[in-house]
Amino acid sequence: MxxxxxxxxxxxxxxxxxxxxxxxxxxxxxGKRSALLPSVVAIAxxxxxxxxxxxxxxxxxxxxxxxxxxxxxxxxxxEQGAVIRSVKRYMGLGGDEVAPxxxxxxxxxxxxxxxxxxxxxxxxxxxxxxxxxxxxxxxAGAERALSAAGKDEKVERVVIxxxxxxxxxxxxxxxDAGRLAGLEVVRLVxxxxxASLAYGLNKRATGNVAVFDFGGxxxxxxxxxxxxxxxxxxxxxxxxxxxxxxxxxAIVNWLLAELPDTLKLDRHVWNSARMAxxxxxxxxxxxxxxxxxxxLPGHSIRKQLTRDALEQTAEPFIARTIxxxxxxxxxxxxxxxxxDAVVLVGGATRMPIVRQRVAKTFHREPLxxxxxxxxxxxxxxxxxxxxxxxxxxxxxxxxxxxxxGIETMGGVMERLIxxxxxxxxxxxxxxxxxxDNQTHVDIHVLQGERELANDCRSLARFKLxxxxxxxxxxxxxxxxxxIDANGILNVNARDERTGREHSVDVKPSYGLTDxxxxxxxxxxxDLGEQDLEERLLISHRNDAEQILAALRKQLGEFGSLxxxxxxxxxxxxxERLEAARTGTDRELIAKLVEELNEVTTPFAERIMDAAIKxxxxxxxxxxxx
Amino acid sequence: xxxxxSCGRRQEPLLTCADCGSPLAAPxxxxxxxxxxxxxxxxxAALERRYHDLSRKVHPDRFAASPPRVRDxxxxxxxxxxxxxxxxxDPVARGLYWLELNGEKLAENNKRVPPELAELVxxxxxxxxxxxxxxxxxxxxxxxxxxxxxxxxQLQTTMDxxxxxxxxNFLKWDQRPDERMLRxxxxxxxxxxxxxxxxxxxxxxxxxxxxxx
Numbered sequence: 153m154x155x156x157x158x159x160x161x162x163x164x165x166x167x168x169x170x171x172x173x174x175x176x177x178x179x180x181x182x183g184k185r186s187a188l189l190p191s192v193v194a195i196a197x198x199x200x201x202x203x204x205x206x207x208x209x210x211x212x213x214x215x216x217x218x219x220x221x222x223x224x225x226x227x228x229x230x231e232q233g234a235v236i237r238s239v240k241r242y243m244g245l246g247g248d249e250v251a252p253x254x255x256x257x258x259x260x261x262x263x264x265x266x267x268x269x270x271x272x273x274x275x276x277x278x279x280x281x282x283x284x285x286x287x288x289x290x291x292a293g294a295e296r297a298l299s300a301a302g303k304d305e306k307v308e309r310v311v312i313x314x315x316x317x318x319x320x321x322x323x324x325x326x327x328d329a330g331r332l333a334g335l336e337v338v339r340l341v342x343x344x345x346x347a348s349l350a351y352g353l354n355k356r357a358t359g360n361v362a363v364f365d366f367g368g369x370x371x372x373x374x375x376x377x378x379x380x381x382x383x384x385x386x387x388x389x390x391x392x393x394x395x396x397x398x399x400x401x402a403i404v405n406w407l408l409a410e411l412p413d414t415l416k417l418d419r420h421v422w423n424s425a426r427m428a429x430x431x432x433x434x435x436x437x438x439x440x441x442x443x444x445x446x447x448l449p450g451h452s453i454r455k456q457l458t459r460d461a462l463e464q465t466a467e468p469f470i471a472r473t474i475x476x477x478x479x480x481x482x483x484x485x486x487x488x489x490x491x492d493a494v495v496l497v498g499g500a501t502r503m504p505i506v507r508q509r510v511a512k513t514f515h516r517e518p519l520x521x522x523x524x525x526x527x528x529x530x531x532x533x534x535x536x537x538x539x540x541x542x543x544x545x546x547x548x549x550x551x552x553x554x555x556x557g558i559e560t561m562g563g564v565m566e567r568l569i570x571x572x573x574x575x576x577x578x579x580x581x582x583x584x585x586x587x588d589n590q591t592h593v594d595i596h597v598l599q600g601e602r603e604l605a606n607d608c609r610s611l612a613r614f615k616l617x618x619x620x621x622x623x624x625x626x627x628x629x630x631x632x633x634x635i636d637a638n639g640i641l642n643v644n645a646r647d648e649r650t651g652r653e654h655s656v657d658v659k660p661s662y663g664l665t666d667x668x669x670x671x672x673x674x675x676x677x678d679l680g681e682q683d684l685e686e687r688l689l690i691s692h693r694n695d696a697e698q699i700l701a702a703l704r705k706q707l708g709e710f711g712s713l714x715x716x717x718x719x720x721x722x723x724x725x726x727e728r729l730e731a732a733r734t735g736t737d738r739e740l741i742a743k744l745v746e747e748l749n750e751v752t753t754p755f756a757e758r759i760m761d762a763a764i765k766x767x768x769x770x771x772x773x774x775x776x777x
Numbered sequence: 778x779x780x781x782x783s784c785g786r787r788q789e790p791l792l793t794c795a796d797c798g799s800p801l802a803a804p805x806x807x808x809x810x811x812x813x814x815x816x817x818x819x820x821x822a823a824l825e826r827r828y829h830d831l832s833r834k835v836h837p838d839r840f841a842a843s844p845p846r847v848r849d850x851x852x853x854x855x856x857x858x859x860x861x862x863x864x865x866x867d868p869v870a871r872g873l874y875w876l877e878l879n880g881e882k883l884a885e886n887n888k889r890v891p892p893e894l895a896e897l898v899x900x901x902x903x904x905x906x907x908x909x910x911x912x913x914x915x916x917x918x919x920x921x922x923x924x925x926x927x928x929x930x931q932l933q934t935t936m937d938x939x940x941x942x943x944x945x946n947f948l949k950w951d952q953r954p955d956e957r958m959l960r961x962x963x964x965x966x967x968x969x970x971x972x973x974x975x976x977x978x979x980x981x982x983x984x985x986x987x988x989x990x
Binding site for chain 2: 338339379380382384535538539540541547548549573574575576577578579634636637
């Protein structure tokens with residue numbers, strides 16, 4: 153049987169590792185023999201996919217040409233192709249859960265469904281499909297590296313790590329990504345737990361360990377007890393939307409504070425600022441102050457960023473991580489004195505302030521003997537070897553991070569499985585009918601810690617039945633909720649009297665259905681012509697809507713920059729597009745969008761210039777030069 | 778009787794097959810799952826060791842390459858083992874479970890205050906009400922919070938005494954017991970503990986709120 157590989161599918165970087173000569177090692181799949189593959193996926197208008205360093209080069213940004221002019225390059229999104237980074241933030245999310253500040257980042261085809269859909273080129277992509285591209289690149293990279301080392305080996309079976317605090321939907325989405333990449337996902341492992349394996353394997357450790365995992369987009373804290381090879385998670389806590397990205401964004405907001413909103417939201421400007429912010433943040437781990445520069449057409453933003461200011465910016469985010477640590481300690485029924493070691497994981501833990509705060513919280517210096525950006529992948533490789541039966545004495549006992557329950561009368565969440573319960577675990581609950589001859593019972597499964605069903609996350613709905621018509625309260629159906637070793641829910645039902653198994657048709661509240669995944673796998677081949685037409689039409693309508701809305705806003709703010717003749721030409725195209733947009737001729741809509749783009753380009757350029765000039769004139773901006 | 782998914786042997790339900798050691802998907806009581814004699818006095822360290830040893834034998838990580846039937850049995854056996862360990866590890870959960878095994882149940886939402894605790898409960902609730910009313914006056918609220926915090930310590934001491942009483946009750950089941958008496962005693966102890974837990978939770982919540990304010 154083929155070897156199992158360990159994959160860290162990270163927000164910022166992804167890695168693949170395996171056991172070589174008895175020890176876990178990362179495989180160089182990135183550029184310059186690096187093990188880090190940036191989790192960035194570029195998709196050209198024609199559908200060509202690029203992953204990693206080269207995809208970063210295709211991100212929309214501003215660049216200084218040889219003649220000194222600043223021009224906008226890269227895939228701007230939507231029809232023009234797009235570059236998706238931090239796709240992990242969107243895994244398992246419903247369209248309506250995309251944060252408002254994220255909505256300007258990308259062009260979305262639809263934000264009303266149970267899964268986020270990006271519009272790229274002429275196609276629609278879901279987060280699992282984008283993640284699958286990262287997995288494919290890891291697989292190809294690892295196979296290349298192995299073949300260069302003289303091994304003809306395929307990557308087919310993998311362990312993929314996920315944030316410990318990922319909910320059911322986010323885990324399912326990760327499994328879906330594996331499936332779409334043609335991989336068998338043997339197990340999902342929680343990232344901090346994986347890190348503890350890599351840590352404990354070398355040290356032959358015993359005692360209580362806290363793993364502080366602060367990555368690009370997610371934060372986890374896990375507290376484990378390690379005893380004779382048994383790695384038992386006592387408690388875990390976290391936030392799946394809290395990471396180094398948030399600190400970068402805060403710096404971007406500060407950098408662009410003086411620019412008008414339209415310019416702040418411009419993908420080229422925003423992304424250039426993000427790159428500058430990220431670089432500055434990294435530099436400030438070593439130096440006390442640094443100059444941050446963003447080149448805009450005709451002008452530059454230059455601001456001095458000190459480590460003190462960065463730390464103040466980061467403070468609210470760090471405070472949130474510390475609060476989570478305290479909650480995990482309380483759940484583990486431990487005090488800081490009961491912790492024997494603290495292990496740092498994730499790129500964001502390179503910030504000195506983070507290390508100081510962690511040390512203060514746990515009353516001890518954190519360990520970082522293993523590269524915090526490699527440790528999760530290494531641990532995934534260790535777990536892979538456990539699953540292959542080649543790490544005889546090691547066993548991981550992980551927990552479910554969030555309570556699982558069902559909605560009861562009055563919209564109250566009844567907890568069936570408490571958070572931090574060791575998995576796999578199951579609970580059986582008996583259901584009956586409320587009225588005579590009722591043939592179905594509806595069950596709504598929830599995940600979360602709040603009292604009211606509305607405040608918890610909807611996980612799935614299912615219908616029990618058909619039930620033999622009987623007086624109310626007579627039927628007894630036992631439903632077993634089982635959380636497997638991946639932290640994913642399985643449901644089955646049995647008639648208590650007959651012992652007969654009931655079929656349970658579980659409808660996940662978020663994410664892709666099995667059918668959708670099958671369809672994606674076969675997409676290239678049997679996409680119904682009608683279906684395709686329909687989707688193209690919708691995406692063109694969305695484009696039209698977007699450009700019309702943007703133009704309306706710009707005309708409201710900068711109407712004085714347009715002369716009468718130009719305005720008349722714009723209005724004429726707008727009118728035709730407005731009319732076409734309600735029709736079904738998608739070619740016409742596309743043509744008019746293009747036309748409108750053309751007539752408004754000079755206007756857009758003038759807005760950019762004016763905005764920058766206005767920003768420069770502001771007295772409050774002494775840093776600008 | 779249950780059939781082993783690995784070797785096919787039919788046998789009494791246990792956590793693992795008596796022949797080949799493969800996990801069995803049988804519904805088990807907590808004691809059988811952990812292979813322990815049916816008695817409520819348990820040494821926590823020995824219980825943990827047993828749980829770890831059995832986990833090594835049945836956990837899905839050990840059967841990743843096995844046929845689906847065996848993998849499924851491993852999943853179910855581990856779920857049973859974990860649930861059993863969780864129940865027996867916590868003395869209160871174990872007490873409630875033992876009571877249930879002996880055909881008794883603690884009344885849910887019992888509003889009747891155990892007489893022995895009546896005075897304490899009354900005083901604590903009075904203090905909590907005072908603290909709630911004084912929320913607008915920070916100085917008074919701080920003073921009251923300090924009083925309530927001292928009371929918290931007293932409640933914990935009472936709780937610790939009840940827990941010790943619980944352990945003593947467990948031990949008595951080892952000797953030739955008057956089961957009816959022991960059952961009643963156990964029930965009384967557990968109902969006091971349940972009451973104290975609620976009270977301590979209320980106090981903690983009030984203290985947390987006053988800290989936040």
